[in-house]
Amino acid sequence: MKKAIVFGANGELGSEVCKQLTKLMEVIPVSRREITFGGIDEEINIKEIIDYHKPDFIVNCTGKFGGNDADFLEIFNSNVNSTWAFIRYFINNSISKPVRYVAIGSSAYREGRREYMLYSSSKAALMNLMQGAQEYFAESNLSLSLINLPGLDSKMRQSAKGKNNSENLMSVETAVNRILELGLMQFEGTNWDVRE
Numbered sequence: 209m210k211k212a213i214v215f216g217a218n219g220e221l222g223s224e225v226c227k228q229l230t231k232l233m234e235v236i237p238v239s240r241r242e243i244t245f246g247g248i249d250e251e252i253n254i255k256e257i258i259d260y261h262k263p264d265f266i267v268n269c270t271g272k273f274g275g276n277d278a279d280f281l282e283i284f285n286s287n288v289n290s291t292w293a294f295i296r297y298f299i300n301n302s303i304s305k306p307v308r309y310v311a312i313g314s315s316a317y318r319e320g321r322r323e324y325m326l327y328s329s330s331k332a333a334l335m336n337l338m339q340g341a342q343e344y345f346a347e348s349n350l351s352l353s354l355i356n357l358p359g360l361d362s363k364m365r366q367s368a369k370g371k372n373n374s375e376n377l378m379s380v381e382t383a384v385n386r387i388l389e390l391g392l393m394q395f396e397g398t399n400w401d402v403r404e
């Protein structure tokens with residue numbers, strides 16, 4: 209049976225990913241209790257988790273939204289460093305079987321957003337990072353994909369836009385369906401923009 213590790217598993221998308229993926233394979237949920245990206249033990253913890261579980265799939269649902277009063281390190285540790293930590297791990301450790309890594313981005317990567325400049329720039333950095341990693345690992349057992357989601361009917365979106373702005377937004381359930389379809393089923397080691 210294939211095995212997936214879901215990071216950010218306590219979050220809104222992460223818990224739905226765990227719920228939907230459990231129907232397809234063994235799922236190991238990982239939350240901040242096991243690893244804090246940007247924390248001092250990050251490198252040791254990531255190595256322990258991956259070496260122990262030897263996953264076929266890694267779905268990284270870690271992320272942090274914030275407006276212009278957000279803390280730079282919190283936003284970048286969560287949205288960029290959480291993927292850089294995996295890339296570093298795979299640069300330094302050989303990959304003996306096919307592994308798929310899926311990260312979650314945002315449509316905000318496409319242009320700066322005046323209400324949440326740090327968040328949108330962190331998602332642009334994530335896109336660039338993933339493109340570099342896709343080239344770096346092109347001939348290896350590791351394939352990587354970034355799924356850029358639109359604003360969802362979610363708590364993260366409500367914190368950005370307020371509770372009354374959820375009309376006609378994609379549900380978390382549908383978004384996770386798309387993540388699994390694009391990231392795991394039709395996997396081509398590429399990046400996808402999920403449209404509203």
Ligand SMILES: NC(=O)c1ccc[n+]([C@@H]2O[C@H](COP(=O)([O-])OP(=O)(O)OC[C@H]3O[C@@H](n4cnc5c(N)ncnc54)[C@H](OP(=O)(O)O)[C@@H]3O)[C@@H](O)[C@H]2O)c1
Nearest residue numbers: 216218219220221244245270271286314357360362364365
């Ligand atoms: N929701 C949306 O509308 C939307 C739209 C587009 C893209 N996205 C992206 O989708 C991803 C998931 O979003 P979500 O709505 O599920 O957010 P969420 O409910 O806030 O979940 C994010 C998870 O990441 C964890 N986390 C954050 N920073 C961390 C760190 N430095 N180390 C370890 N864990 C950390 C959080 O743990 P704590 O609770 O302990 O902080 C939480 O469990 C994010 O990358 C987000 O940018 C979301």
